[in-house]
Amino acid sequence: MRCALLLSLLPVVALAAPAPPNRSSQDDSGNYGGDSGFGGDSGFGGDSGFGDDNGYSGSTGSNDQSSPFASSAAMGGGSDGGYVTSATQAAAPAASGQSENGGYYSSYYAQPEAASTYAEPAAVSTYAQPEAASTYAQPEAASSYVQVVAATTAAAETTAAAVPDVTPVAVTSAAADGDACTVTEYDDISSAVASCTNIVLSGISAPASSTIDLTSLQTGAVVTFAGETTFGDTYDDDFDPIVISGTDITITGATGHVIDGNGQAYWDGEGSNGGQSKPDHFIVVKDVYNGVIENLYIQNWPVHCFEIEDVAGLVISGLTLNNSAGDAANSASDGEAAAHNTDGFDISQSDTVTLQDTWVHNQDDCVAITSGSNIVVDGFYCYGGHGLSIGSVGGKSNNTVAGITFSNSQVVDSENGCRIKTNYNTTGSISDVTYENITLSGITDYGIDVQQDYENGGATGTPSNGVTITDISFIEITGTCSSDGEDYYILCGDGSCSDFTFTDVDITGGDTTSSCNYPDSGCP
Incomplete structure (x- = not known):
């Protein structure tokens, strides 16, 4: 029998592993759930936020057009609860897309000036979770990528996360300033890498034994994966399907994209311990200096x-x-x-x-x-x-x-x-x-x-x-x-x-x- 935590602030409901984002439900503004929050009108699951009036989001939290997490009642907490924070994650270099106040200019991810780490209130022994929220969602104006987990339980076992419904969509805008070099055929990737700083890889199907090679990116390049990226069967332990290197680079994903590693062609219960040969590392990130990898669905x-x-x-x-x-x-x-x-x-x-x-x-x-x-x-x-x-x-x-x-x-x-x-x-x-x-x-x-x-x-x-x-x-x-x-x-x-x-x-x-x-x- 498995035990779970009893949360003093929550009703007793079954714990379920959260599903990944439902890509097919994302609208043009980047939202995944309710009108502006995580399944509710303005917060992480309801009008009052992530557990109470001073909880994780609240009516003045995720719905704040200028700050995805900030405000006294959001992920910064009020006087008697919530997730109190005091510092911003400002380690990423400005050349990688960081603003002066610690936020990221990505179209999907940004970190508010005042929120960077959870800090737990004395009365809560684990993450406080809303009763109504059950999946990822993105606030209307917030670019942060955050996860909602169904409320924890005192008795029930956890269940596996559901496989998401993935519906790739076409690229309609550039990922960075300037015109994008949109690549739809594998054979055109190398020329785009050599000549462009804003590259969109749209619906790439890499043939067998063919690596998506992003090791010669220009300084400051932005690469966006769009649509569905797939790979042919390559039974080789030393084959790397995607390799990435560069300085001040950003690797990101467009709305609805998915990168599929074709694992079903190789899985045999052995992994790297034996069985048939299979690519040992799917994405190799090496010799990267001041880079950002964000918002990828793999x-x-x-x-x-x-x-x-x-x-x-x-x-x-x-x-x-x-x-x-x-x-x-x-x-x-x-x-x-x-x-x-x-x-x-x-x-x-x-x-x-x-x-x-x-x-x-x-x-x-x-x-x-x-x-x-x-x-x-x-x-x-x-x-x-x-x-x-x-x-x-x-x-x-x-x-x-x-x-x-x-x-x-x-x-x-x-x-x-x-x-x-x-x-x-x-x-x-x-x-x-x-x-x-x-x-x-x-x-x-x-x-x-x-x-x-x-x-x-x-x-x-x-x-x-x-x-x-x-x-x-x-x-x-x-x-x-x-x-x-x-x-x-x-x-x-x-x-x-x-x-x-x-x-x-x-x-x-x-x-x-x-x-x-x-x-x-x-x-x-």
């Missing part, structure tokens, strides 16, 4: 979705990664989910990366960081995978992870919630890591998991101490494991873990006794 990728490597200054926001079709078994998967090793984002050797406001349904790590620094993952909804992970670290060309924050996110029906793992008898370091305001539900293995015993991809039960793990903070990590799960599991090597802090951590529901060999005081 589905059915074969194995790993994003590989982000050697990047300095990147903001990824408003993405939907929907691999729900891979949950079902097929004739090759021996009764297991056909999709396997389908990480959402793999990050290595990168600095100053922000991932935010993104929805992921997959079958492996939602995010996995194996090396890098100054990385923020904020406002994620992770369903069905292996959670928010660091590692595995050790035995690679770069084995240093520092300055990582996972915040304001939900992990639902996944194997793990917050996880750090290192490889046996290797060296490296993990330091200055914060998990904050993470809500868990239906976790089947470990709520909080730190392990130093990985070898050949699996846990052995025997830790080593060559990788140090220091200055790790778990703050406001709350929620439930399923009955066969374990709330906490920490297995450190001799003397290799230090300075762990646990503040307002409360995970329940796992019937397996928690085990922590660090700190000396035991599990939280």
Whole structure:
């Protein structure tokens, strides 16, 4: 039996994983739901906002024509509740589309001056959710891409997110200043990349063994995916369907677009562990400096979705990664989910990366960081995978992870919630890591998991101490494991873990006794 959180501010209703945006219902103004908010006339589900008069949106929240989240009663909260915020996400460089006050000039995503992170009111132990809201929506004047999750429950199990209804539409306007170079045939992509700074890839069908190569983009280029992008069958582990590089570049999606990775042609339950050859990384982002990737809808990728490597200054926001079709078994998967090793984002050797406001349904790590620094993952909804992970670290060309924050996110029906793992008898370091305001539900293995015993991809039960793990903070990590799960599991090597802090951590529901060999005081 799975347990879930009892929210004091909400009626008892069934928890359901939110569906991705219904692209076919979006109007010309970019709205997905009600007249101007998330299913209600002006807020996140009703006239008074995301839970009460001082809740998440409210009658003066999402409906404010000048500020998608701001106002005292929106995501900035009132005097007695709501999601109070104080700082803006202003890390993205102005050349990538950021305004002076921290907002983004994208036609879909913008961040208000006063709102950047959720902060939870004392009376609420998880995200407050409106009774009437059940899907994504975009406020009329707001360009932020935000997700509505159906209200949580005290008893019912979660259910999988529905596959969205996707109806591609034609491109009718340019994505940036100047005339767009609209490309409708695969063979014309290279010439557009060489000569244009405003490129629209409309309804591209890439033949087998043909990469959409965006590695030679001009400085400041904007690339918009429109219509449906598809790929021919390519049975090759080293084939990368999309590759991206450049300086001050923006990759975005037009209304109604979808990028389909053709995963059904490859899924066999093995992923990258064997079976038939298949593209190991669907989208490779490498050597990007001050870039933005936003508002992409991606589905059915074969194995790993994003590989982000050697990047300095990147903001990824408003993405939907929907691999729900891979949950079902097929004739090759021996009764297991056909999709396997389908990480959402793999990050290595990168600095100053922000991932935010993104929805992921997959079958492996939602995010996995194996090396890098100054990385923020904020406002994620992770369903069905292996959670928010660091590692595995050790035995690679770069084995240093520092300055990582996972915040304001939900992990639902996944194997793990917050996880750090290192490889046996290797060296490296993990330091200055914060998990904050993470809500868990239906976790089947470990709520909080730190392990130093990985070898050949699996846990052995025997830790080593060559990788140090220091200055790790778990703050406001709350929620439930399923009955066969374990709330906490920490297995450190001799003397290799230090300075762990646990503040307002409360995970329940796992019937397996928690085990922590660090700190000396035991599990939280």
